[in-house]
Amino acid sequence: MAVKIYHGDILFTPAADRMEIHENSYIIVEDGVVSQICEKIPETYNGVEIVDYGDKLIIPAFSDLHVHGAQYVQRGIGMDCLLSDWLNHYTFPQESRFQSMEYAKNCYDAFVDEMILHGTFHANVFATIHRDATNYLFDKMEEKGMYGYVGKVNMDCNSPEFLIETTEESLNETEKYLAAHEGSKKIKTILAPRFAPTCSEKLITGLGKLAEKYHCGVHTHLVESIWEAQEALKLFPGYGSDAEIYERAGLMDHGPSIFAHVIFPSEEDKRIMKKHGSISVHCPDATVNIIAGIMPLQQMASENLKIAIGSDLAGGHGLAIYRQVARAVQLSKLKEFYEPNESKTITITQAFYHATKEAGSVFGKVGSFETGYAFNALVIDNMEDPWTKITAQEKLERFCYTGDDRNIRARYIDGELLK
Numbered sequence: 001m002a003v004k005i006y007h008g009d010i011l012f013t014p015a016a017d018r019m020e021i022h023e024n025s026y027i028i029v030e031d032g033v034v035s036q037i038c039e040k041i042p043e044t045y046n047g048v049e050i051v052d053y054g055d056k057l058i059i060p061a062f063s064d065l066h067v068h069g070a071q072y073v074q075r076g077i078g079m080d081c082l083l084s085d086w087l088n089h090y091t092f093p094q095e096s097r098f099q100s101m102e103y104a105k106n107c108y109d110a111f112v113d114e115m116i117l118h119g120t121f122h123a124n125v126f127a128t129i130h131r132d133a134t135n136y137l138f139d140k141m142e143e144k145g146m147y148g149y150v151g152k153v154n155m156d157c158n159s160p161e162f163l164i165e166t167t168e169e170s171l172n173e174t175e176k177y178l179a180a181h182e183g184s185k186k187i188k189t190i191l192a193p194r195f196a197p198t199c200s201e202k203l204i205t206g207l208g209k210l211a212e213k214y215h216c217g218v219h220t221h222l223v224e225s226i227w228e229a230q231e232a233l234k235l236f237p238g239y240g241s242d243a244e245i246y247e248r249a250g251l252m253d254h255g256p257s258i259f260a261h262v263i264f265p266s267e268e269d270k271r272i273m274k275k276h277g278s279i280s281v282h283c284p285d286a287t288v289n290i291i292a293g294i295m296p297l298q299q300m301a302s303e304n305l306k307i308a309i310g311s312d313l314a315g316g317h318g319l320a321i322y323r324q325v326a327r328a329v330q331l332s333k334l335k336e337f338y339e340p341n342e343s344k345t346i347t348i349t350q351a352f353y354h355a356t357k358e359a360g361s362v363f364g365k366v367g368s369f370e371t372g373y374a375f376n377a378l379v380i381d382n383m384e385d386p387w388t389k390i391t392a393q394e395k396l397e398r399f400c401y402t403g404d405d406r407n408i409r410a411r412y413i414d415g416e417l418l419k
């Protein structure tokens, strides 16, 4: 058995209200999996190599549960638009370029490298409608050792002529994509209807059948704006809520159901998501850039709905999930200030938990350092000023608010140091 021991200030969140901190301690990793954390190494490990990170922080790597790999090249652009204009003027024309494999390779290579640079090793990614390019992204993430879900996007209505499929084409291409990756291990396929406004009922129903046949989950946008929610119910008359569109088709029965934004959930949306253990993804930067609404995160969490954090690049303008942890705290304060009856302020502990352990739960045992979790870890600079001391939790908070990739000194996936 391969055993390694790492020394530093070890920090993780086993629960939304509990940050576990082991200063000046050792984490013992066996075959890439956490075995125990201790202040003194047990004698049985005599002779095992110790990697000493001094007073640096060792934290679980991040998960990004909603990100558009294909929008990497448009990050920080069109940020003065709202959703509908932003899609039509920037996103749709840009995504249509993924029919060129050369364009796709350049974009996806840079996108995957930058996720890893920022310490995101687990990601749930939207590609585009193009199967070949989506396959390339899937293989790239697999090659880098990441954990993830990758979805080929479906759009068969209300879309520009340069970025649309027929219903039949969309289903056939999706089935070919799912079949090509059956039995894959750390990277898995997921169904990715863009959102209800660009998918016909026939398409959604067909995807439900594929979900059953290939045991797939679903990743889409849900009640992300007032426009989107109204549009969805106009196109799906007879449905009582946005979530019901996916539930009735059987898309929430065979794998994780992951919904981005969930800013205006109705009681019915929440009931359906709770029933299926769905995860709602809060994307703070995208929320203030193009969506204009804030998820009632604390309220939803208090109702036992699962919450993750996402970058939503390129509605969001950066891939650093640690920054989204800070933003989630900031936005929860604005939410409480302007809409005190809807939700309350959250803590840094809670935000970090949603970005690590709770988000990681869709990939398996990642996002924590409890026994049995993969040692998917980041080593972060001790960010205290040389003339004064701060606690380990304060160091983490400082990293989330003011740090960047230069403060990440080492990255481990399954116990392997990334070079």
Ligand SMILES: [Zn+2]
Pocket: 066, 068, 221, 260, 312, 315
């Ligand atoms: Zn999105």
